[in-house]
Amino acid sequence: MSALSRRILPLLDRVLVEKIVPKKTTPAGVLLPESATAKALNEGKVVAVGPGSYTREGQVLPVSCKVGDTVLLPEFGGTQIKLDGKDFMIYRDDEILAKLE
Amino acid sequence: MSALSRRILPLLDRVLVEKIVPKKTTPAGVLLPESATAKALNEGKVVAVGPGSYTREGQVLPVSCKVGDTVLLPEFGGTQIKLDGKDFMIYRDDEILAKLE
Amino acid sequence: MSALSRRILPLLDRVLVEKIVPKKTTPAGVLLPESATAKALNEGKVVAVGPGSYTREGQVLPVSCKVGDTVLLPEFGGTQIKLDGKDFMIYRDDEILAKLE
Amino acid sequence: MSALSRRILPLLDRVLVEKIVPKKTTPAGVLLPESATAKALNEGKVVAVGPGSYTREGQVLPVSCKVGDTVLLPEFGGTQIKLDGKDFMIYRDDEILAKLE
Amino acid sequence: MSALSRRILPLLDRVLVEKIVPKKTTPAGVLLPESATAKALNEGKVVAVGPGSYTREGQVLPVSCKVGDTVLLPEFGGTQIKLDGKDFMIYRDDEILAKLE
Amino acid sequence: MSALSRRILPLLDRVLVEKIVPKKTTPAGVLLPESATAKALNEGKVVAVGPGSYTREGQVLPVSCKVGDTVLLPEFGGTQIKLDGKDFMIYRDDEILAKLE
Amino acid sequence: MSALSRRILPLLDRVLVEKIVPKKTTPAGVLLPESATAKALNEGKVVAVGPGSYTREGQVLPVSCKVGDTVLLPEFGGTQIKLDGKDFMIYRDDEILAKLE
Numbered sequence: 001m002s003a004l005s006r007r008i009l010p011l012l013d014r015v016l017v018e019k020i021v022p023k024k025t026t027p028a029g030v031l032l033p034e035s036a037t038a039k040a041l042n043e044g045k046v047v048a049v050g051p052g053s054y055t056r057e058g059q060v061l062p063v064s065c066k067v068g069d070t071v072l073l074p075e076f077g078g079t080q081i082k083l084d085g086k087d088f089m090i091y092r093d094d095e096i097l098a099k100l101e
Numbered sequence: 102m103s104a105l106s107r108r109i110l111p112l113l114d115r116v117l118v119e120k121i122v123p124k125k126t127t128p129a130g131v132l133l134p135e136s137a138t139a140k141a142l143n144e145g146k147v148v149a150v151g152p153g154s155y156t157r158e159g160q161v162l163p164v165s166c167k168v169g170d171t172v173l174l175p176e177f178g179g180t181q182i183k184l185d186g187k188d189f190m191i192y193r194d195d196e197i198l199a200k201l202e
Numbered sequence: 203m204s205a206l207s208r209r210i211l212p213l214l215d216r217v218l219v220e221k222i223v224p225k226k227t228t229p230a231g232v233l234l235p236e237s238a239t240a241k242a243l244n245e246g247k248v249v250a251v252g253p254g255s256y257t258r259e260g261q262v263l264p265v266s267c268k269v270g271d272t273v274l275l276p277e278f279g280g281t282q283i284k285l286d287g288k289d290f291m292i293y294r295d296d297e298i299l300a301k302l303e
Numbered sequence: 304m305s306a307l308s309r310r311i312l313p314l315l316d317r318v319l320v321e322k323i324v325p326k327k328t329t330p331a332g333v334l335l336p337e338s339a340t341a342k343a344l345n346e347g348k349v350v351a352v353g354p355g356s357y358t359r360e361g362q363v364l365p366v367s368c369k370v371g372d373t374v375l376l377p378e379f380g381g382t383q384i385k386l387d388g389k390d391f392m393i394y395r396d397d398e399i400l401a402k403l404e
Numbered sequence: 405m406s407a408l409s410r411r412i413l414p415l416l417d418r419v420l421v422e423k424i425v426p427k428k429t430t431p432a433g434v435l436l437p438e439s440a441t442a443k444a445l446n447e448g449k450v451v452a453v454g455p456g457s458y459t460r461e462g463q464v465l466p467v468s469c470k471v472g473d474t475v476l477l478p479e480f481g482g483t484q485i486k487l488d489g490k491d492f493m494i495y496r497d498d499e500i501l502a503k504l505e
Numbered sequence: 506m507s508a509l510s511r512r513i514l515p516l517l518d519r520v521l522v523e524k525i526v527p528k529k530t531t532p533a534g535v536l537l538p539e540s541a542t543a544k545a546l547n548e549g550k551v552v553a554v555g556p557g558s559y560t561r562e563g564q565v566l567p568v569s570c571k572v573g574d575t576v577l578l579p580e581f582g583g584t585q586i587k588l589d590g591k592d593f594m595i596y597r598d599d600e601i602l603a604k605l606e
Numbered sequence: 607m608s609a610l611s612r613r614i615l616p617l618l619d620r621v622l623v624e625k626i627v628p629k630k631t632t633p634a635g636v637l638l639p640e641s642a643t644a645k646a647l648n649e650g651k652v653v654a655v656g657p658g659s660y661t662r663e664g665q666v667l668p669v670s671c672k673v674g675d676t677v678l679l680p681e682f683g684g685t686q687i688k689l690d691g692k693d694f695m696i697y698r699d700d701e702i703l704a705k706l707e
Contacts, residue, residue, distance in 0.1 A: 007707040008678060011670050014703060041182065050704075051670075056157045056662045064112050064152075072109060072191075074180060079680060079703060081647065090678075090703050097115060097180060097191050098151075101108040142283065157258045165213050165253075173210060173292075175281060198216060198281060198292050199252075202209040243384065258359045266314050266354075274311060274393075276382060299317060299382060299393050300353075303310040344485065359460045367415050367455075375412060375494075377483060400418060400483060400494050401454075404411040445586065460561045468516050468556075476513060476595075478584060501519060501584060501595050502555075505512040546687065561662045569617050569657075577614060577696075579685060602620060602685060602696050603656075606613040 006083065013053035013063055013093040017044035017071060017078075018086060042073045043100055044089065053093070063093040072098040107184065114154035114164055114194040118145035118172060118179075119187060143174045144201055145190065154194070164194040173199040208285065215255035215265055215295040219246035219273060219280075220288060244275045245302055246291065255295070265295040274300040309386065316356035316366055316396040320347035320374060320381075321389060345376045346403055347392065356396070366396040375401040410487065417457035417467055417497040421448035421475060421482075422490060446477045447504055448493065457497070467497040476502040511588065518558035518568055518598040522549035522576060522583075523591060547578045548605055549594065558598070568598040577603040612689065619659035619669055619699040623650035623677060623684075624692060648679045649706055650695065659699070669699040678704040 010016050022040030025031050046069045052062040065071055074097055078089040111117050123141035126132050147170045153163045166172055175198055179190040212218050224242035227233050248271045254264045267273055276299055280291040313319050325343030328334050349372045355365045368374055377400055381392040414420050426444030429435050450473045456466045469475055478501055482493040515521050527545030530536050551574045557567045570576055579602055583594040616622050628646030631637050652675040658668040671677055680703055684695040 009705040009707065011677075011702055011704055012700065016704065041184065048704075054661070054667055055155070055159045058661045058663075058665045058667055059159045061155055061159055071112075072182070081678070083647065094113065096112055098112055098117065098149075099110040101110065142285065156256070156260045160260045162256055162260055172213075173283070195214065197213055199213055199218065199250075200211040202211065243386065257357070257361045259361075261361045263357055263361055273314075274384070296315065298314055300314055300319065300351075301312040303312065344487065358458070358462050362462045364458055364462055374415075375485070397416065399415055401415055401420065401452075402413040404413065445588065459559070459563045461563075463563045465559055465563055475516075476586070498517065500516055502516055502521065502553075503514040505514065546689065560660070560664045564664045566660055566664055576617075577687070599618065601617055603617055603622065603654075604615040606615065 008048060008081070008083070008088070010048055010050040010090060012050050013061070014050045015046060015063060015065060015071075015091050015093055015096060016048040016081075017073065017089050017091060017096075018047050019044045019073075019089060020070070021087070041100070042075065043070055044073050045070055047088065049093075065093065065096060065099060070100040071096050072100055109149060109182070109184070109189070111149055111151040111191060113151050114162070115151045116147060116164060116166060116172075116192050116194055116197060117149040117182075118174065118190050118192060118197075119148050120145045120174075120190060121171070122188070142201070143176065144171055145174050146171055148189065150194075166194070166197060166200060171201040172197050173201055210250060210283070210285070210290070210292075212250055212252040212292060214252050215263070216252045217248055217265060217267060217273075217293050217295055217298060218250040218283075219275065219291050219293060219298075220249050221246045221275075221291060222272070223289070243302070244277065245272055246275055247272055249290065251295075267295070267298060267301060272302045273298050274302055311351060311384070311386070311391070313351055313353040313393060315353050316364070317353045318349055318366060318368060318374075318394050318396055318399060319351040319384075320376065320392050320394060320399075321350050322347045322376075322392060323373070324390070344403070345378065346373055347376050348373055350391065352396075368396065368399060368402060373403040374399050375403055412452055412485070412487070412492070412494075414452055414454040414494060416454050417465070418454045419450060419467060419469060419475075419495050419497055419500060420452040420485075421477065421493045421495060421500075422451050423448045423477075423493060424474070425491070445504070446479065447474055448477050449474055451492065453497075469497065469500060469503060474504040475500050476504055513553060513586070513588070513593070513595075515553055515555040515595060517555050518566070519555045520551055520568060520570060520576075520596050520598055520601060521553040521586075522578065522594045522596060522601075523552050524549045524578075524594060525575070526592070546605070547580065548575055549578050550575055552593065554598075570598070570601060570604060575605045576601050577605055614654060614687070614689070614694070616654055616656040616696060618656050619667070620656045621652055621669060621671060621677075621697050621699055621702060622654040622687075623679065623695045623697060623702075624653050625650045625679075625695060626676070627693070647706070648681065649676055650679055651676055653694065655699075671699065671702060671705060676706040677702050678706055 008016050020043045046065050046067050049063045052060045074095050077095050078091045081088040109117050121144050147166050150164045153161045175196050178196050179192045182189040210218050222245050248267050251265045254262045276297050279297050280293040283290040311319050323346050349368050352366045355363045377398050380398050381394040384391040412420050424447050450469050453467045456464045478499050481499050482495045485492040513521050525548045551570050554568045557565045579600050582600050583596040586593040614622050626649050652671050655669045658666045680701050683701050684697045687694040
């Protein structure tokens with residue numbers, strides 16, 4: 001992932017994710033049918049994570065995913081950010097559904 | 102259950118369930134009446150579980166069902182996922198009603 | 203209560219109740235007036251209970267009714283389940299109003 | 304209060320109250336004006352109480368009224384129950400406004 | 405304040421207040437303009453207080469006003485009660501704005 | 506600030522603030538344009554503060570501003586009070602945005 | 607940042623941010639297309655921070671950004687303040703998305 005013009009450091013339990021846009025064509029350049037891209041998973045790459053959130057007693061709860069993870073994103077929620085022409089989303093750690101391997 | 106093309110690792114207290122689609126025909130191939138399939142339980146097979154959720158003091162509360170369990174699913178809620186042509190749902194542990202034996 | 207084709211094991215603080223349907227006729231077979239059945243209590247028999255819910259510190263709080271209890275059910279809430287032609291409901295322990303003796 | 308055909312044992316912090324219906328006539332049988340009954344307090348007699356509710360740490364908090372108390376009821380809330388031709392209500396302890404002496 | 409026909413003992417953190425109705429005439433009997441009464445403070449006299457509310461750990465938190473205090477009442481909320489022709493209100497301790505001296 | 510006819514003692518974590526009405530004319534009496542007063546900060550002077558609110562364990566959390574502070578008020582919320590022809594507001598400590606020096 | 611006519615000291619966990627208005631022209635004075643400014647990040651400079659918020663046990667949780675930080679602001683929320691012709695916003699620490707480097 002090429003370096004960004006500026007570094008975004010999420011606060012508290014937030015996670016910065018670069019959306020993975022499903023490919024529209026096969027490696028050979030053949031256009032994929034609409035149905036194929038529609039069924040692609042809503043996923044993204046973790047670019048940066050916050051320090052974590054506080055418990056009621058002031059302890060820090062670490063975020064459950066780390067930079068480089070591929071994660072499964074929820075249908076709704078998150079804040080959209082455009083930087084250097086790329087699509088990023090900021091979620092709370094608790095909104096992210098799963099890791100993908 | 103044949104291996105999936107990708108592994109989905111639920112985060113926190115989430116549970117990945119593969120929906121059990123009620124059979125439409127008898128083993129001998131006779132079509133079952135609509136009423137039979139309508140009354141089938143809304144159930145699924147647990148495919149993967151998260152590490153659990155945090156209590157306020159930062160302790161981890163384990164998820165109450167485990168991989169391989171057959172579980173009774175709520176009417177609403179959960180996030181739908183399609184992978185390798187199969188229907189999966191992701192629920193919070195707290196949404197799942199019961200185990201079925 | 204005849205054995206069910208499958209065992210339903212409620213999770214967390216849930217309670218499985220078989221609804222008690224008010225009799226429509228007297229023991230001698232005489233049809234009871236509509237008003238009689240309308241005034242019958244909304245009650246059921248506890249068939250299975252979950253292990254209980256967690257306190258914030260991760261302790262388990264046991265469910266307050268046990269298998270075999272006859273209980274007074276709330277007007278709303280609960281999840282309906284049909285199994286072997288019988289009507290069951292799953293409630294949270296906290297939704298059940300009272301025991302009936 | 305004549306014994307009921309069945310005993311209702313409220314669960315958790317619930318309170319079973321028999322509604323006190325304001326008298327429509329004077330002891331001598333003279334019909335009271337509508338305005339008199341309209342101004343009567345919304346009160347009831349405590350018939351049974353639950354064991355109490357749990358604090359977050361699993362301690363039991365006793366209910367604040369006891370069997371035999373006359374209590375002032377809120378305008379809304381509670382669950383209505385008819386048994387042996389009498390009107391009962393089930394409230395949470397926290398809904399009941401005051402004791403009346 | 406003349407004794408009431410019945411004693412009202414608020415439960416938990418509730419406070420029983422007798423509303424102070426702004427005078428419509430001067431001591432000499434001259435009718436006050438509407439604007440004067442409209443600007444009167446919404447106040448009342450504390451007649452009885454409950455024992456207090458429970459903290460999560462089951463400790464009792466005392467109510468912050470006492471019998472005899474003149475208090476400033478919120479615009480909304482509270483439950484209205486008429487007894488012996490007088491207007492009373494029951495509030496939660498937390499709803500009462502201030503003491504007036 | 507001239508003494509009020511009556512003392513208002515806020516309860517719990519409430520703060521009594523006298524609104525600072527933006528001047529309409531310059532010291533020399535010249536009328537200020539509407540736009541000038543429109544841009545004035547929504548501020549007030551703290552006249553009295555409550556003892557503070559309780560934590561869950563019954564500890565008292567002191568209010569974060571003190572008598573004499575000039576404070577920045579939120580656009581909404583608070584309860585309006587008129588006394589001796591002056592405009593007062595009662596806020597919860599948590600609603601007040603900032604101190605102004 | 608030139609000194610303000612008055613100092614604003616945020617209370618509790620609030621953060622005072624001066625909005626960074628995206629430049630409309632290039633350094634040479636050429637007008638930038640609407641699309642360029644539309645894609646600018648919603649950011650601001652931290653001017654002052656509060657002492658922090660209280661945990662349930664009365665501990666102070668410090669604010670997670672400090673004076674001089676450039677921060678990424680949420681689309682909604684915050685309170686707008688105009689002072690000395692400049693645009694400021696007051697947010698809760700928890701509303702601010704990330705730091706920008």
